[in-house]
Amino acid sequence: xxLAIFLIFSALAVVSALVVVTHRDPVKSTLSLVVxxxxxxxxxxxxxxxxxxxxxxxxxxxxxxxxxLFVVMLxxxxxxxxxxxxxxxxxVFAIAGALAFLAxxxxxxxxxxxxxxxxxxxQDFVSLTAFxxxxxxxxxxxxxxxxxxxxxxxxAAYVLARRPEGSVAAAIDEHHAGSGAGGSEVTx
Amino acid sequence: xSVPVSWYLMLAAAMFAIGTAGALTRxxxxxxxxxxxLMLNSVNLTLISxxxxxxxxxxxxxxxxxLAVAAAEAAVGLALFIAxxxxxxxxxxxxxxxxxx
Numbered sequence: 585x586x587l588a589i590f591l592i593f594s595a596l597a598v599v600s601a602l603v604v605v606t607h608r609d610p611v612k613s614t615l616s617l618v619v620x621x622x623x624x625x626x627x628x629x630x631x632x633x634x635x636x637x638x639x640x641x642x643x644x645x646x647x648x649x650x651x652x653l654f655v656v657m658l659x660x661x662x663x664x665x666x667x668x669x670x671x672x673x674x675x676v677f678a679i680a681g682a683l684a685f686l687a688x689x690x691x692x693x694x695x696x697x698x699x700x701x702x703x704x705x706x707q708d709f710v711s712l713t714a715f716x717x718x719x720x721x722x723x724x725x726x727x728x729x730x731x732x733x734x735x736x737x738x739x740a741a742y743v744l745a746r747r748p749e750g751s752v753a754a755a756i757d758e759h760h761a762g763s764g765a766g767g768s769e770v771t772x
Numbered sequence: 773x774s775v776p777v778s779w780y781l782m783l784a785a786a787m788f789a790i791g792t793a794g795a796l797t798r799x800x801x802x803x804x805x806x807x808x809x810l811m812l813n814s815v816n817l818t819l820i821s822x823x824x825x826x827x828x829x830x831x832x833x834x835x836x837x838x839l840a841v842a843a844a845e846a847a848v849g850l851a852l853f854i855a856x857x858x859x860x861x862x863x864x865x866x867x868x869x870x871x872x873x
Contacts, residue, residue, distance in 0.1 A: 624814075678796030679793050715829055737848050
């Protein structure tokens with residue numbers, strides 16, 4: 585049973601990951617990432633980390649991917665243009681490098697595979713109480729710092745993405761607002 | 773009969789390789805970002821696998837932190853892309869090379 589679930593969801597993860605990096609339409613790439621992240625979440629459940637698995641689905645596919653989709657729609661991106669030469673060498677080397685990495689780590693994992701058999705999941709390993717104790721006891725300070733980091737990131741995102749005062753775009757908007765046909769007053 | 777942890781590690785390595793190839797070959801900024809998320813995700817899978825193998829919950833806690841960092845990274849990165857698009861009307865990284873050389 586566990587083997588069947590593993591095989592189905594790992595195949596799903598690899599195939600959708602390939603779609604993410606090969607599809608030319610950014611919207612479909614992003615939606616394919618949802619499938620990858622969800623499959624990985626299921627594998628987290630299999631590995632005895634139900635809380636992290638649920639969090640993966642909630643945070644990653646629920647929040648981060650929606651953010652991606654929102655930006656893709658906002659920027660109204662077209663399909664990526666074909667590479668006009670020049671990038672071919674880079675493409676070959678990138679794929680060769682990725683395959684070299686896969687081969688190296690594959691050999692390393694293969695050689696140490698004998699020691700990786702695990703028994704059945706224990707009740708207290710899966711327990712949420714033990715996880716929470718670990719998180720809020722040993723890792724309390726990192727947890728607080730992560731909260732601070734998220735706050736900084738939100739402020740940074742706001743500062744970067746807001747329309748600056750007196751920018752060209754704002755000036756164009758002002759112009760359009762000013763030259764509109766007499767009666768229609770455009771206010772912002 | 774549990775699935776050996778090495779199978780999960782193998783899957784994570786494959787997903788990391790796919791993400792690397794994607795991040796290096798694509799030119800659309802958003803797709804590069806998606807590939808980086810893919811790589812982060814495969815690292816998470818590795819951490820959870822070792823947490824299971826070593827019977828130690830530390831890996832799961834670190835994955836929680838990686839999730840938070842990924843969220844922060846996505847927020848700032850996408851804001852950068854919006855700012856970039858506003859100035860250049862493109863997020864093709866081949867045409868945004870002012871700081872590359």
